[in-house]
Amino acid sequence: MSKTILAVDDSGSLRQMLVFSLKAAGYGVIEAVDGRDGLAKAKKQTVDLVLTDQNMPGMDGLSLIRALRGMKKYQKVPILMLTTESDDAIKAEGRAAGATGWLVKPFDPDRLTEVVQQLIG
16 A cells, blocks of 8 residues: 655645655655645544645644644654755754654755655655
């Protein structure tokens, strides 16, 4: 059975790129349009990895990570932040919230798949 990834980003074109790259690598992908949508979908179905944007309307990536880490089933699930922010302070905040790692946009599809494979096989 293939591993499932939750891709949370308010940019439709970025989600399309994520879905295309991840499905090509053999992963199942659930899309969410923002943090609230991502949290709702994560509650309905357990996923193997979460990819989230930081800057989204409603609920940002850090808030989503904190909410997921507060749930027992998401305490050990890898969470990668995808963001245009490369600032160390934001990275530190991400780590403090429970992010496993960080990919700066625009991302390289090969690098993305490589990181995902290292985290969930």
